[in-house]
Each structure stands twice: as C-alpha cells, then as structure tokens.
Amino acid sequence: MAAPKTIRLIDVTLRDAHQCLWATRMTTAMMKPIAENLDNAGFEAIDLVGGAVFDVAVRFLREDPWERMRILNQWVKKTPLILHHRGQSLFTFKYFPDDVVALTAERMAANGIRYHTTYDALNDTRNLEVPIKAAKAAGIYTVAGFVYTVSPVHTDEYYVQRIKEMIALGADAIFLKDPSGLLTPERAMTLVPAARKACGKLPLQIHTHCLSGLAPYVLLRCAEYGADVLHTATSTLANGASHPATESVVRNLHHCGFNTEIDLAQIEEAADKLRYIAWKEGKPVGEINEYDEFHYQHQVPGGMISNLKSQLAEMGMSDRLDELLEEAARVREELGYPILVSPFAQYIATQAFLNVTGKERYGAVADEIRQYVLGYFGKVAGPIDPNLFDRITRGKEAVTGRTGDYVAPQVEEWRKRYGPFKSDDDLLLSIFYNEQTYGALKAAGPIDTRYAMGDSPAGALAQGISDRPWIRSFSLQSSG
Numbered sequence: 001m002a003a004p005k006t007i008r009l010i011d012v013t014l015r016d017a018h019q020c021l022w023a024t025r026m027t028t029a030m031m032k033p034i035a036e037n038l039d040n041a042g043f044e045a046i047d048l049v050g051g052a053v054f055d056v057a058v059r060f061l062r063e064d065p066w067e068r069m070r071i072l073n074q075w076v077k078k079t080p081l082i083l084h085h086r087g088q089s090l091f092t093f094k095y096f097p098d099d100v101v102a103l104t105a106e107r108m109a110a111n112g113i114r115y116h117t118t119y120d121a122l123n124d125t126r127n128l129e130v131p132i133k134a135a136k137a138a139g140i141y142t143v144a145g146f147v148y149t150v151s152p153v154h155t156d157e158y159y160v161q162r163i164k165e166m167i168a169l170g171a172d173a174i175f176l177k178d179p180s181g182l183l184t185p186e187r188a189m190t191l192v193p194a195a196r197k198a199c200g201k202l203p204l205q206i207h208t209h210c211l212s213g214l215a216p217y218v219l220l221r222c223a224e225y226g227a228d229v230l231h232t233a234t235s236t237l238a239n240g241a242s243h244p245a246t247e248s249v250v251r252n253l254h255h256c257g258f259n260t261e262i263d264l265a266q267i268e269e270a271a272d273k274l275r276y277i278a279w280k281e282g283k284p285v286g287e288i289n290e291y292d293e294f295h296y297q298h299q300v301p302g303g304m305i306s307n308l309k310s311q312l313a314e315m316g317m318s319d320r321l322d323e324l325l326e327e328a329a330r331v332r333e334e335l336g337y338p339i340l341v342s343p344f345a346q347y348i349a350t351q352a353f354l355n356v357t358g359k360e361r362y363g364a365v366a367d368e369i370r371q372y373v374l375g376y377f378g379k380v381a382g383p384i385d386p387n388l389f390d391r392i393t394r395g396k397e398a399v400t401g402r403t404g405d406y407v408a409p410q411v412e413e414w415r416k417r418y419g420p421f422k423s424d425d426d427l428l429l430s431i432f433y434n435e436q437t438y439g440a441l442k443a444a445g446p447i448d449t450r451y452a453m454g455d456s457p458a459g460a461l462a463q464g465i466s467d468r469p470w471i472r473s474f475s476l477q478s479s480g
Contacts, residue, residue, distance in 0.1 A: 006259040008044040008229045009246060010205065013270070014072075015047040015084065017237035020209065022283045024056035028068050029451035030277055034234070035075035037270035041246075042261040043079050044229060045115045048072055050084030051342065054091035058429065059437060062444035065091075066111050066425040071449060073112035080115035080141070083108050086342065087120040088127040088403050092432055093343035093368075095377065097407040098130045100431055105134035107425055119145035119177050121341050123158075124378030125165040126402040132169045143205060144171035148178040150187075150296060151337035153382040156194040163198040173203040173229070179341040180299050181211035181241075185221045196226030205229040209243060211301070213289040216244040220252055234267055236274035239286035241301070247271070272465045273453065298325035299332070299340045300349060308349060320356060328352035335373065336382035347372060365392050375399045376406060 013034070018026035038046055049057070049065050057063045072081055089095045090104055108116060116135045120127040123146055135142040144166040146159050163174050176183070176195060183191075183206075196204050206222045206229070208215045219230050231243055238245035250262045278285050300308075305325070312318050328340075331352050338344040347368045355361040371377060373384060375398045399406065414431055421427040430438045 004257055004259045005223075006261065007223050007227075007253055008203075009042075009249070009260060009262055010045050010047060010082070010207075010229060010231045011038055011041070011043045011233070011246065012047040012207075012231050012243050013038065013234040013237055013274075015049060015051075015053050015082070016231075017233035017242045017286075019052050019056075020242040021237050021240055021286055024052050025061070025283070027061055027451075028063055028071055028447045029449050030281070031072065032075060032449055032451050033273045033277070033453050034270040035072060037266045037273070038234075039076040039079050041263050041266040041270075045080040045082050046076060047082040047084060047117075047231070050082070050117075051086060051091060054085075058433060058441050062441055063447045064425070064429070064441060066107065066429075067447050069108075069111040069113060071447060081113060082115045082117055083113045084117045085131070087118050087131050089121070089343065090432070093346070095127075095403050095407060096431075097410045098404045099409045099411040100428065101130045101404070102134040103411055103424060104428060105131070105138045105140065107428060108135065109138035109140055111425070114140060115143075116140045117143045117145060117175060119147055119175075120378060121147060121339060121344050122378040123147055123162050123339070123381065124403075125162055125169065127378050127404070128166060129169055129402070130404060132166070132171055136170050136172075141172050142170070143173040143175050144169070145175040145177040145207070147339045147341055148176055148183055148191075148208075149180070149299065149337070149339040150182050151333075151382065153337055154339075156191050158381070159191065160194050160198045163195055167199070167202065171202070173205060174199050175205035175207050175229075175231075177341075178206075178208035178215075179339075179345075180295070180301050181209035181215050182296060182299060183208050183218050183222075184212075184214060185218055188218055188221050188225055192222050192225035192227055203228040205231065207231040207243075209241060209301075210239045210286075210289060211241055211292075212295055213291045216248060216252070219244050219249055220256055223253060223258055224256065233286075234270050234274055236271045236278060236285050239288045240284075241289075242286050245286075269468070272468055276453065276465060277451075294322075294325070298329045300325055300328055301340060301345055308353065311353065315357065317357070324352055324356050327356050331355065334385040334388055335369070336380040336384045338372065338380070343368070344372070344377075362388065362391060370394075373398075376403065378403055 014031055049068055054065045057065045085091055088101060118128060118131045128144055132142050132144055146162045204227050206227045208218060232246040232249050233243040235245035235247050246267050247264055250260050250264060253260055308324055309321060312320055328348055332348050340348060350366050351369050354364045358364055370392055373392045374396060418430060
C-alpha cells in the first residue's frame with residue numbers, strides 16, 4: 001500500500017491575507033509577535049511582500065519594503081520568505097524596462113529573499129522572461145504563475161500552453177493564481193490534472209481566494225487531482241476576500257488521507273495573537289462568504305467592489321452598483337476577456353464606471369484601456385470587438401512585441417541624473433515612486449519594530465486569551 005501523499009503549504013498571512021482584509025495595513029511591528037510561530041509551523045515558504053503590500057508600505061505606512069525584508073529575515077530563520085511581483089510591472093501598475101526588472105532581482109537576493117513568485121496579468125509569458133531568468137541568475141527559487149479566469153478562451157489547452165512556456169523559461173515550479181476565487185470543484189476536475197501533467201516533475205501550487213465561499217473545498221479537490229502545494233492563511237485573517245484557513249485545511253487534508261508537516265499548535269497561537277492585534281487595532285477578522293452566482297459573471301474582486309460603492313455613493317448613485325458590475329462584465333467581453341487582476345481589474349472597472357456615468361458608452365476611454373487594446377501590455381487572450389477597436393485606438397496601429405521592448409533602459413541614466421544613492425534599493429524606490437513619495441519615505445526613518453502585546457488585560461480577557469503564556473511574555477518584551 002502506497003504511503004499517503006504529503007501536501008505542502010505556503011502561508012500568505014503576512015502579505016495577501018492582510019491585503020484582502022486589512023486594506024494592506026499590517027505593519028512590520030505587527031508581524032513580530034507571530035513571526036516565530038509561522039517560522040516554526042513547517043511551511044514550505046512564507047509570503048511576505050510584493051504587489052500592493054510593497055506599494056502600500058511605501059505610500060501609506062512609510063516603511064521601506066527592502067528594510068522589511070531584512071528585518072523579517074532576522075525573525076524568520078528556518079523558512080524562506082517570498083517576494084511576489086507582477087512580472088514586468090513589478091510592484092506598481094507601470095511596466096518597467098528590462099534593466100530595472102533585472103536589478104530588482106539582484107536586490108531581492110541581496111535583501112535575503114530566497115523564494116520568488118511572479119505572474120503576468122495577461123498570461124503573456126513573454127513578460128516573465130526577464131523576471132524569471134534574472135531571479136534564477138540571482139540564485140532565487142522561482143515559481144511562475146498563470147492567472148485563472150472564466151471565459152470561452154481560457155481553456156485547459158490555453159493554460160497548458162502557458163505552463164509549457166513558463167517551464168521553458170526556467171521556472172522551478174508553477175502556481176495557479178485565482179485572484180477572484182472563481183475556481184470551482186467541477187472546473188478543477190479537468191484543469192488541475194491537465195496542469196499537473198504539463199508540470200512534469202515540477203510542483204504545482206494552488207493560490208485561490210474565498211470570495212465565492214468555495215475555496216476551502218476547492219483546495220481539497222485540487223489536492224486529490226494532483227496539486228502539490230496549497231496557499232493558506234492563519235484563520236484570523238482567512239475567508240472573506242482572503243484565503244482558506246490553514247487550520248481547517250490541514251485537518252481536512254488529514255481526513256482525506258493526506259499528510260502535512262504543519263504544527264497546528266504554532267498556527268493556533270499565531271491566530272490568538274492576531275485576534276488580539278485585530279481587536280487592539282480595530283481591524284476585522286475573516287468571515288465566511290455566502291455563495292454568490294453573480295460573482296462568476298462580473299468577476300470583480302471584493303476590494304474593488306468596496307471602492308466602487310464609495311465612488312457611486314459620492315455621486316448619489318448607490319443604487320447603480322449592479323448595473324456597473326454588469327457593465328464591467330460586458331466591457332471585459334468586448335475587450336477580449338482580460339483577467340480582473342491588478343492592474344486590469346482597475347482598468348476595466350474604470351471603463352465600466354465611465355460607461356455607466358457618462359453620456360454614452362466609450363464616449364470617454366481611459367488611456368490604459370487604449371494602451372491595452374494596442375498591445376503595449378502584452379497579447380490579448382480573446383478577440384476585441386472590431387468596431388470598438390477602431391474607436392478606441394483612433395487609427396493607431398497595434399504592436400505585437402514583448403512589453404519590455406517598448407520601454408527604454410533606465411537604470412544608468414537614472415543613476416547619473418538623480419544619484420548618487422546610498423544603495424541600489426534607494427535607486428529602485430526612486431524609480432518606482434515620484435519625488436514626493438520617495439522623499440516622505442526616506443524622511444520617515446527606520447522602521448519601528450516595537451509592538452506592545454499583552455498591555456491590556458481587559459482586552460485579552462475580552463478576546464478569551466487572557467490565560468495564554470505569550471500575553472505576559474510579550475508584555476515583558478515590549479516594556480523594554
């Protein structure tokens with residue numbers, strides 16, 4: 001009788017989970033109380049920074065993301081930390097030249113990153129060529145992702161071809177990225193085995209969100225269909241727009257006959273601490289979403305729906321949310337089925353907003369939509385409505401090359417023009433952000449890593465955790 005398969009887990013608590021539930025506002029100091037727990041829990045890797053987390057750290061928290069990497073590497077000694085980015089566009093919505101992407105890979109390694117996940121929002125693997133090769137050259141384990149969506153053109157065959165292309169670029173593993181939580185058990189039944197076969201000896205990872213409420217069950221089916229690694233979040237920051245809870249996924253995997261190497265005692269302690277931090281900071285904890293069939297039609301991520309609600313409310317149009325979401329689905333179909341993940345989720349939602357609130361559909365066209373239609377961001381998966389193509393492009397000819405081919409090298413010219421910089425970390429930050437934002441970040445000084453845990457017995461009692469030994473130990477640590 002064959003030994004049970006071991007399913008490995010990746011923790012997303014320190015990046016994607018608080019991005020989904022806390023508007024990306026977890027500070028480095030808030031990570032300190034749980035860092036050791038996560039490190040000792042037995043994860044394959046811990047997702048730390050990238051995408052919106054990198055951006056919000058700079059713009060709103062005034063924390064240097066490179067410094068965060070160095071600090072967490074002091075706290076997390078056993079488990080690789082993950083830097084996650086959007087391929088050629090790295091951490092922002094802008095697409096960068098090849099030399100900036102390559103230097104970013106060098107600085108990732110210099111700041112202690114040993115594990116890297118990357119994807120392209122259009123699944124144009126040409127936009128992953130430089131990110132993958134540069135990271136591999138820097139000695140970083142690199143996992144390349146294909147973004148999952150539902151459309152007539154995003155078939156099993158489509159995804160298998162993308163996987164083969166990423167493997168040819170040198171990826172060490174492949175991950176299915178499902179940012180809107182659209183994957184169903186029925187769809188996984190064919191897609192995951194096809195992806196597993198295409199991966200050959202390389203591991204297949206599954207990264208999905210709980211927006212539809214199905215993700216915890218979907219992960220179990222993905223394990224049965226051949227997935228090797230699952231992405232989960234500590235229960236306090238699980239569910240809702242976030243990811244399935246580590247604790248319940250581990251228990252369910254065991255009941256399904258799989259092994260894991262996760263120490264649930266460490267995760268449960270981390271969940272306790274996070275529950276206390278959430279109470280102290282006035283932040284929400286994850287709640288299970290009800291199933292919503294409409295979600296599969298519009299596919300707009302939950303965080304963006306909240307922003308659209310606010311914008312409509314400001315205009316006295318709160319009753320038109322469903323109309324706007326229906327328009328987003330229509331725009332997406334007309335424009336070749338772009339995947340509603342950053343930055344295209346924002347672009348499609350913006351165009352839908354202009355169409356609904358304007359005098360006529362496409363009377364105003366967002367500049368980013370025009371660039372997308374012309375091919376400057378990469379190859380569009382499906383056909384674009386020919387009448388709209390002419391109207392949007394205004395007679396300009398589409399391009400067919402790789403995105404990086406249309407962006408001039410920047411590093412050395414930037415260094416000469418704006419240098420000297422104390423480090424290449426600072427050089428990159430000054431490229432990513434305008435002078436005001438960069439100046440404000442540098443003026444903020446070093447990251448303050450102090451966080452007072454256990455300083456409110458009444459609060460601990462209210463959270464049902466006043467008897468935990470870490471309450472006193474962290475209180476003593478914080479007082480110093």
